Amino acid sequence: MKLATYKDGSRDGQLxxxxxxxxxxxxxxxxxxRLQQVLDDWNFISPQLQDLYVTLxxxxxxxxxxxxxxxxxxxxxxxxQWVDASAYLPHLQRLRQARGAELPESLTTDPLMYxxxxxxxxxxxxxxxxxxxxxxxxxxxELAVITGDVGMGASPEQALDGVRLLMLANDWSLRHLxxxxxxxxxxxxxxxxxxxxxxxxxxxxxxxxxxxxxxxHLTLQSSCNGRKVGLNDAAPDMQFHFGQxxxxxxxxxxxxxxxxxxxGTVSNADPGKGFGCLAEKRAFETLQDGAPKTPYLSIGDVxxxxxxxxxxxxxxxxxxxxxxxPQALQPPEEAGLAEAGTGADAxxx
Amino acid sequence: MKLATYKDGSRDGQLxxxxxxxxxxxxxxxxxxRLQQVLDDWNFISPQLQDLYVTLxxxxxxxxxxxxxxxxxxxxxxxxQWVDASAYLPHLQRLRQARGAELPESLTTDPLMYxxxxxxxxxxxxxxxxxxxxxxxxxxxELAVITGDVGMGASPEQALDGVRLLMLANDWSLRHLxxxxxxxxxxxxxxxxxxxxxxxxxxxxxxxxxxxxxxxHLTLQSSCNGRKVGLNDAAPDMQFHFGQxxxxxxxxxxxxxxxxxxxGTVSNADPGKGFGCLAEKRAFETLQDGAPKTPYLSIGDVxxxxxxxxxxxxxxxxxxxxxxxPQALQPPEEAGLAEAGTGADAxxx
Numbered sequence: 083m084k085l086a087t088y089k090d091g092s093r094d095g096q097l098x099x100x101x102x103x104x105x106x107x108x109x110x111x112x113x114x115x116r117l118q119q120v121l122d123d124w125n126f127i128s129p130q131l132q133d134l135y136v137t138l139x140x141x142x143x144x145x146x147x148x149x150x151x152x153x154x155x156x157x158x159x160x161x162x163q164w165v166d167a168s169a170y171l172p173h174l175q176r177l178r179q180a181r182g183a184e185l186p187e188s189l190t191t192d193p194l195m196y197x198x199x200x201x202x203x204x205x206x207x208x209x210x211x212x213x214x215x216x217x218x219x220x221x222x223x224e225l226a227v228i229t230g231d232v233g234m235g236a237s238p239e240q241a242l243d244g245v246r247l248l249m250l251a252n253d254w255s256l257r258h259l260x261x262x263x264x265x266x267x268x269x270x271x272x273x274x275x276x277x278x279x280x281x282x283x284x285x286x287x288x289x290x291x292x293x294x295x296x297x298x299h300l301t302l303q304s305s306c307n308g309r310k311v312g313l314n315d316a317a318p319d320m321q322f323h324f325g326q327x328x329x330x331x332x333x334x335x336x337x338x339x340x341x342x343x344x345x346g347t348v349s350n351a352d353p354g355k356g357f358g359c360l361a362e363k364r365a366f367e368t369l370q371d372g373a374p375k376t377p378y379l380s381i382g383d384v385x386x387x388x389x390x391x392x393x394x395x396x397x398x399x400x401x402x403x404x405x406x407x408p409q410a411l412q413p414p415e416e417a418g419l420a421e422a423g424t425g426a427d428a429x430x431x
Numbered sequence: 432m433k434l435a436t437y438k439d440g441s442r443d444g445q446l447x448x449x450x451x452x453x454x455x456x457x458x459x460x461x462x463x464x465r466l467q468q469v470l471d472d473w474n475f476i477s478p479q480l481q482d483l484y485v486t487l488x489x490x491x492x493x494x495x496x497x498x499x500x501x502x503x504x505x506x507x508x509x510x511x512q513w514v515d516a517s518a519y520l521p522h523l524q525r526l527r528q529a530r531g532a533e534l535p536e537s538l539t540t541d542p543l544m545y546x547x548x549x550x551x552x553x554x555x556x557x558x559x560x561x562x563x564x565x566x567x568x569x570x571x572x573e574l575a576v577i578t579g580d581v582g583m584g585a586s587p588e589q590a591l592d593g594v595r596l597l598m599l600a601n602d603w604s605l606r607h608l609x610x611x612x613x614x615x616x617x618x619x620x621x622x623x624x625x626x627x628x629x630x631x632x633x634x635x636x637x638x639x640x641x642x643x644x645x646x647x648h649l650t651l652q653s654s655c656n657g658r659k660v661g662l663n664d665a666a667p668d669m670q671f672h673f674g675q676x677x678x679x680x681x682x683x684x685x686x687x688x689x690x691x692x693x694x695g696t697v698s699n700a701d702p703g704k705g706f707g708c709l710a711e712k713r714a715f716e717t718l719q720d721g722a723p724k725t726p727y728l729s730i731g732d733v734x735x736x737x738x739x740x741x742x743x744x745x746x747x748x749x750x751x752x753x754x755x756x757p758q759a760l761q762p763p764e765e766a767g768l769a770e771a772g773t774g775a776d777a778x779x780x
Contacts (some may be wrong), residue, residue, distance in 0.1 A: 160687065162509045162511060194615055195617060196546070197618055197686065198546060200511045200512060201685075202685045212683070234562065251564060264616040265558075268543050268547050269617050272680075275684040335624040338442075
């Protein structure tokens with residue numbers, strides 16, 4: 083099943099069930115108004131939503147309406163926990179190699195994860211607002227899961243059973259603020275502003291055989307201003323699967339329903355696949371040519387992330403966000419937002 | 432006004448208004464059932480609770496009942512954001528000096544803050560459960576504030592205006608897991624298990640003149656098994672006030688209603704005041720005698736934190752928690768929990 087949260091002026095929005103092809107939506111009001119409610123009481127509420135989903139897919143839902151991703155908040159507009167990993171080693175390897183740092187051996191056995199802020203997520207089509215271009219604005223194309231309750235000390239297999247929903251994330255990053263925060267050792271705070279999530283969150287069964295061993299065996303498409311940045315296979319280079327990441331988090335505490343765990347920037351050892359963020363592209367350029375040639379993002383740039391199922395249809399809908407900031411913005415039409423939106427399929431493919 | 436959340440078997444509990452002397456409570460049902468609701472709509476709901484508070488203090492509330500801290504969850508049983516600072520430099524100085532590390536100059540101008548997990552807080556009298564004593568179990572006696580909405584780029588003064596409530600926190604820490612996580616640079620994850628908060632959260636006006644310049648000018652009492660560990664003045668050595676801490680967090684993102692910001696372990700340059708955690712006491716012992724003599728906590732130990740107002744009454748109620756773990760526990764009476772509870776006033780004073 084596919085779930086989304088519609089903007090209604092409230093902080094938590096209105097839960098909607100979305101058809102498999104992302105064409106239709108239906109308010110879930112009879113069962114729940116907010117996604118957190120569903121996660122809090124999954125076994126009781128989710129079957130009701132699944133029934134509505136089946137009816138909706140059959141074209142028989144009486145109050146269905148056309149689904150519009152621009153009406154979406156993040157599926158969980160705010161979450162009690164957001165933890166992001168860095169589970170793709172090629173991403174770390176390139177970044178560290180480019181600055182002449184060693185990759186510690188332990189990273190193959192001990193996941194790198196940081197705790198993020200869950201209080202202010204962005205919807206998939208919301209502008210991402212930054213105080214300064216000088217901060218080094220970058221996107222990160224990621225997968226993320228939303229969990230049910232996972233008890234302290236859970237094994238990776240038990241933790242994997244706790245995965246309720248999957249979605250895409252754009253983990254906005256401020257690259258020039260990262261080094262000082264890494265040096266402090268206390269994690270990433272100012273360098274990780276509000277994260278955005280895909281229009282819909284989907285249950286693992288929607289992925290069919292593409293969901294295997296806690297990894298998603300599909301391609302994550304990243305583009306900037308309609309031009310491809312990456313077409314990355316999400317499975318092969320993911321060092322730790324989602325069950326392992328959740329279990330790492332749960333070693334010393336309970337992980338409660340509605341926790342979001344991100345994969346980190348999807349990346350491949352093969353640079354021909356492109357990159358899931360600009361920092362990695364710049365690191366690759368540095369390693370090749372001695373200096374980066376791709377600039378970080380500017381006000382007005384549009385980032386688009388999407389993942390298609392094996393049948394070629396969009397699984398989660400696209401994250402498509404414009405970089406916004408204190409300098410005056412052009413109206414969306416003139417800035418080419420509509421164009422990037424409609425033209426992205428071709429340029430991403 | 433003073434607010435608490437009573438256990439009712441649900442994840443968010445039931446909001447109660449508590450009398451100034453912590454003797455009586457009253458369900459806030461007519462205005463709100465959960466504290467997050469109040470924070471989401473503070474200007475509308477808080478005056479209603481304030482009215483109930485006045486009536487309760489006058490002894491005229493019709494359905495008042497005796498307040499029992501053991502019935503309390505954390506005032507916010509789960510929060511969309513929990514960020515903890517380390518704002519007391521003597522704490523950092525002792526810890527780093529004891530391990531021969533330098534205190535970077537920047538710590539006097541750039542606050543150290545880590546993002547914590549908000550999904551699973553402990554109530555003030557809940558057992559704190561740990562998988563192993565070998566992790567180096569320690570408490571941290573802290574102040575914390577709950578904010579309203581604070582916009583990106585807010586000044587320290589604007590941020591300070593966003594403080595809605597104050598409370599105590601026990602930021603449980605696993606000392607032997609800290610060094611490896613600090614070295615990874617991504618912050619404290621496994622080394623910071625579920626945090627506990629005081630029975631009540633109070634509006635700043637409850638502190639009177641003791642709330643000045645974003646600091647609390649009162650003494651935080653810490654004890655372990657009924658024996659004093661610290662009697663620390665919370666104001667003089669707090670390098671950054673709460674407005675500065677919130678503004679640091681808000682530099683690159685909005686801070687939304689219900690965010691909790693902690694002060695870090697309250698500490699004083701004068702070691703005669705004692706310590707707000709065992710790690711600092713051990714660091715002091717190491718600097719004095721070459722080795723620590725105070726062990727970390729064991730299963731069955733009881734930690735108690737409390738802060739009294741200038742009139743001598745308990746401001747927030749006491750956090751009083753027993754360390755629990757996989758090894759068999761004695762019943763509370765035999766372990767001396769009741770004794771530590773009633774005897775703590777004397778031994779803390």
